[in-house]
Amino acid sequence: MLLRHTPKEIAERSALTVNPAKTCQPIGAMYAALGIHGCLPHSHGSQGCCAYHRSTLSRHYKEPVMAATSSFTEGSSVFGGQANLVQAIDNIFSVYNPEVIAIHTTCLSETIGDDIPQIAKKALADGKIPEGKHVIHVNTPSYVGSHVTGFAGMTKSMVDYFAVSTGTKCNQVNIIPGYVEPSDMEEIRRIVEMLGVQAVLFPDTSRVLNSPQTGRHEMFPKGGVTVEALKSTGDSMATIALGRLASGPAARALDTKCKVPCEILDLPIGLRKTDVFIDTLRRIAGVSVPESLNVERGQLLDIVTDMHHCFYGKTVGLVGDPDQLISLTEFLVSIDMRPIHVLTGTPGKEFENRIREITRDVPRSVNVRAGGDMFLFHQWVKNDPVDLMMGNTYLKYIARDEDIPFIRFGFPILDRVGHSYFPTVGYRGGMRLLEKILDTLLERQDRDAPEERFELVM
Amino acid sequence: MAVLKSTESKLDLENECLSPDGLKQELLRVYPTKVARKRAKQIVVNKVKEGGGVPEIGANTRTVPGIITQRGCTYAGCKGVVLGPTRDIVNITHGPIGCGFYSWLTRRNQTRLENPKDHQFMTYCFSTDMQDEDIVFGGEKKLRAAIQEAYDIFKPKAISIFATCPVGLIGDDIHAVAREMREKLGINVFGFSCEGYKGVSQSAGHHIANNGLFTHIIGLDDTAPKGKYKMNLLGEYNIGGDAFELDRIFKECGITLVATFSGNSTYDQFSISHTADLNAVMCHRSINYVAEMMEKKFGIPWIKINFIGAEATAKSLRKIAKYFDEPELTERVEEVIAREMPEILRVREEVRRRCEGKTAMLFVGGSRAHHYQELFKEIGMKVIAAGYEFAHRDDYEGRRVLSGLKVDADSRNIEELEVHEDPERYRPRKTTEEIERLRREGFSFKDYEGMMPEMENQTLVIDDISHHETDKLIEAYKPSIFCAGIKEKYVVQKMGIPLKQLHSYDSGGPYAGFKGAVNFYREMDRMVNSKVWSYLKAPWQTNPELSAKYACD
Incomplete structure (x- = not known):
């Protein structure tokens, strides 16, 4: 038994976490930042944080996960991380030349109280941020929330830093897809396109963390929401946020900052949650749902009824x-x-x-x-x-x-x-989930069935 | 020069920018001046002098912020690397949840229970999951409660505490809590001040772990195991089952392994490890401190060995046999080698035909970038560049440089324990005469010659390589294989070059010992000769010309 020491009797614990079902905020912030085109996430803390996050994301996606770190030592922990971060910004722009550096903090830099906007201002004053380049940040102390709130925080920072309201509304909807897989973001975009709606999807890790094997490593892959698109979110007609925890804060920030009204929905996993998403989008954008989506819906339902x-x-x-x-x-x-x-x-x-x-x-x-x-x-x-x-x-x-x-x-x-x-959102994602559930349950039934009840047709 | 002269290594010496010196300048070109100056010391074109001297390399210095490093932190070196593979200690990470979560089962250390009732906690992750109120008001109370809860549920022999960054900053005294709980629970409870920011890499964590093992466990139990030739294996972490293969070999040779630090290890093995008569050191970087301290306190000599590579394994076994100096052991070791070698040679020759002349780069760890060169040599592959992630100068240039090393502020933060002879238990294992005789016969104690003396001239040695340098290096030299870790794996593979992880072995192993060598030969054969890398271009990308046949319809 691999977990042989787990007793059946439940004793309430007040202090000890055993086998966590969450991890810390910074990794979520790093993942979200990878959904900005041309962005290098930056971890302001010890090297280990960045190494751990990159490792975990690399193992999960089997993709390059590029990110930099402030490489704190004991000295920077005592005197503050300003010198490290200014130097990091200088090096990153000199060597890797991203459009955006998206900084997230760690428990270390939060505990010593580093003020990131002030340090970024110093970097700008020192001429370390080239014209037209951006440095954004989010505070993600690891002792608050979880990886999901870290993702939410970085997504909100995209609004805080970039969204502008020019006074002229443009005919588009903001879609905040939530802390979902690149495949899910792709699927959400596909559905939006099927409805014929112009949309800005952010963050968008598709074609970043599911990029093709081409024999070339792109430091900044083709995917990701562009800074231009992020700026335009302030002029959108509306925002649909998917996932209250991961996307809610960004949607509300857009409402507050740029008066873009928002609908905050649950993630479109399964038939009825997808119905709600499509129905909301249809009404907001004033479009009708194409037959092709009805077909997909019907196919999902067909599996359910069959x-x-x-x-x-x-x-x-x-x-x-x-x-x-x-x-x-x-x-x-x-x-x-x-x-x-x-x-x-x-x-x-x-x-x-x-x-x-x-x-x-x-x-x-x-x-x-x-x-x-x-x-x-x-x-x-x-x-x-x-x-x-x-x-x-x-x-x-x-x-x-x-x-x-x-x-x-x-x-x-x-x-x-x-x-x-392969997504798990939308009708197609629902079909994939049901296929997985059926495969798993029926495989087990086949394995365990007595010979006389072993079925050909199931 | 041999490596670069090889016609099969695809290197173009005529091209100025591809010469190692030219490439070094190319790597540095993009850096801001100060950074370039620092990195220049850590990028060296190898040149082995008569007598084994090599150029000085910058190592164990701070990583340049923002450069995109491979390195991790002190906590990772302490909790993840050294203490991680021990199965029956409850390792509690005191800190926010991330550190414990990321180091949970991710290193592929295997462990095998002797008795199904034994404790096995490696599948568990224990954390105090500090919240903001713990940061504000201090986390000692929560830590104390967590230790109590761990004890109540799991009843372990020992509980250890690992400090993460904020713990040191808010001043939680984990050692006081450990003392208090040790008294209260009557089991061994001890702490490691391995906050991530200490030191410049994982290496500081190894040192802290070594100090803790030595202070809190080694020597607790004087019950000596039976056996004539008793040794400890140090710096072997049982990734992918390496230690199992080595156990097998030692058993066949009649050598008793008292403890392995720390692959497939237990608390009790550590406790009695001072009863061994020899410490054999695999990974010099991560564990030499324990070897040194055990020698001083208990009189156990240490030698450097290497079980990566079949020839190296044979050589190391012979070295151990020579140390014990008994014809019976020597004979048995020779028998084992003679028995194992034919199969190894058979596979090696078969694989060599397909791998000869292909090139490899190794940027990993604190010993693996050196040790694995053995295996590549055995199948005729050339190592054209290598470097460590977190090693020190002695691992590159040999221990001969130790006396001249400057201790900088970052290293001074790590406690150097003062160790004395144990008044009762110090026991020299060899007389001065015996040691002298062995020395005269060419036997070297407590020595490690480092990686660079064994590398070809004109190869590039790069410490703490950055992503930018990795990228340029691959572009210039197009190696047949690149060895590094998970963060580099998919980056390099996206360039069309297979990457072998030498931290975790991907999903493979064992690669140590005799069976390990065979596994590695076959794995390299699979990786450098696979056709899967040849499909990068679709037919229409190779031949884009159009046929107008359907265009006019």
């Missing part, structure tokens, strides 16, 4: 990030599955309220926890086993120990590919 017997009543345990889990839980409940353990590491009571509401009619007692860990989740599963689990790669240790079918969903996925190319 295979309902496989979904009905199956219990599920879910670990992941709040925005994803809210929509995923809703999707599973909507097809009569029963999510009975739902846990995120990201703190916030709102999550628990939402999941309670969504699972209100599930005819089982449901465990919900925000700010929990996978140790607790494992204990739940030991006490009340499930038919299926969905979560990041770390869940495979529980899956093996408890012999429970498992689908990789969320961050990080370190042992499989696909998530950067």
Whole structure:
């Protein structure tokens, strides 16, 4: 047993986190910054932070993840990181020449209280920021929130630094896709284009973290939202934010700063959440939904109705990030599955309220926890086993120990590919999720069926 | 010069900018003046003098901010590298969640239990997950409670605490908490002040880890294991099962491994490790401190060995046998080597036919960039550039430079323990005469000659290589393979060059010992000879001319 020391009996813990279901803010900020075209993320802290984030993102995407660090030493920790950051800015523009340096802080630089805008001002005064180049920042102390709030913070900074209202509205909608995979961002864009809506999608990591093998490494790949496009978000007709936690702050900032009205929706995972997204976009943009999207919707629903017997009543345990889990839980409940353990590491009571509401009619007692860990989740599963689990790669240790079918969903996925190319949002993404669920459940049924009940047609 | 003369190494000596000196200037050209001056010291064109002297290289100095470095932090070196592979200590990261999360199972250290009931905590990540109120009001209370909770649930033999950056800044006294909890719980509890910002790389963390192991565990239990030839293996971390292969070899030779620091290790093995009669050091960089301190306190001599490469493995086994100096052991070692070699040679010859003359670059670690050159040599591949991520000058130039090393402010931050002979347990393993005799016969104790004396002249040696330098180097020399870590992996592969991770071995291994050598030969054969790298251009990209056949329809 890989997690042999996890007891079934649950003892409340007040201080010790075991097997976390979240990580720290800066990695989310780094991921978001990679969704700006020509941007080099910069970690203002010890080298290790940057190395760890780059490593984790590289393992998850199997792609280059370029980012720089202020390389704090004991001296900079005592005297402040200004000299390091000014030098870093100078070196980055001299050597790598990005359009934007997107700085995020760390627990180190936050604890000593480095003032990034002041340091950036100093760099500008010293002539270290070339004409037309940008330095933006977000405060991401690692002892607050999680990787998701770090992503939200950097996304909001894109608004704070770039969005301008020229007074002339332009015929476009802002779409903030949330902390989702590059494949999901691509899919959201595809749906928007099918509706014929002009949109700015930010951040946009597609064609950055799922770039093709060409024999050339592009330091700044083709993808990413451009600074020009970010500036224009202040003139858009409206903003649709997907994922309240990851995208809400940026959408509200645009409203406050540039008076761009916003709709903050759940991530379009599953049939009904995708319906809401498309319906909202249709109404805001004043367009009609093309038949091709109706077909996709119908195909998704067709799988649900055809295979309902496989979904009905199956219990599920879910670990992941709040925005994803809210929509995923809703999707599973909507097809009569029963999510009975739902846990995120990201703190916030709102999550628990939402999941309670969504699972209100599930005819089982449901465990919900925000700010929990996978140790607790494992204990739940030991006490009340499930038919299926969905979560990041770390869940495979529980899956093996408890012999429970498992689908990789969320961050990080370190042992499989696909998530950067194939979406889980939209109708097509819903179809992919159902295919995964069916494959996993039926594979298990085939494995375990007595010979006389081994079925050819399922 | 041999390497550059090779017709198959694709190097063009006639072209000025491709000469190592020309390339060095090219690498430096884009840097601001001060940076270029600093980097110039860390980029050296190798030249081995008579007697093994090599040019001086800048190493173990601060990384230039913003340069895009491979390096990580002190915490990573301490918790991740040295203490990570020990299975039965509950390692609590005291800090915000990230540090613990990122170092959770990501290094591929394998471990194998002797008894299914044994403790195995490596699959767990323990953290105090500090929140802002802990930063403001101090985190000692939470740490104390976390240790208590860990004890209540897991009942481990030992609990260790790893400080992350903010811990040092807010002044949490992890050592006081450790002392207090040790008293309270009656188990060993100890702390490592391995805040990420200490030192200039992971290397500082290795030193801090070594100090902690030595102070808190080594020598706690005098129960000596049975065995005639007892040694510790230091600086071997069981990535991809390396230590398992070495265990197998030692068993066959009749050598008793008391402890490995720290691949596949346990707390109890560390506790009795001072009963061994020899310390054999693999990764000099990460563990030489323990070897030095054990020699001073307990009288255990240390020697440098290397089990990467079949010839190196044979040589190292012979060196160990010579140390113990018993015909019985020597004979058995020769038998094992004779038994293992035919299969190795068979595969080597087969692979060599396809790999001969191909080129490699290694930029990794604190010993691997050196050790793996052995394996490349065995299959006829040329190492044209190499460097370490976090090593010191002695790892490049040999320990001969140690006496002249200046201790800078960053190194002075890391405590240098004062170690004395243990009044009861110090026991010289060899008489002065025996040592002298071995020396006369060419046996070297506590010596490491470093990487550069073994590299060809005119090869490039680059310390703490940046992304920019990596990019230029590959563009200029187009190596057949590049060896580094996960951050570099997909960058280099996007350039159409396969990258082998030598920290984690990708998903492969073991590469140590005899079976490891065979695995590595085959892996290199797969990587440098695969057709998958030949599909980069689509047919219409190679032949873009149009046929008008359908155009007029």
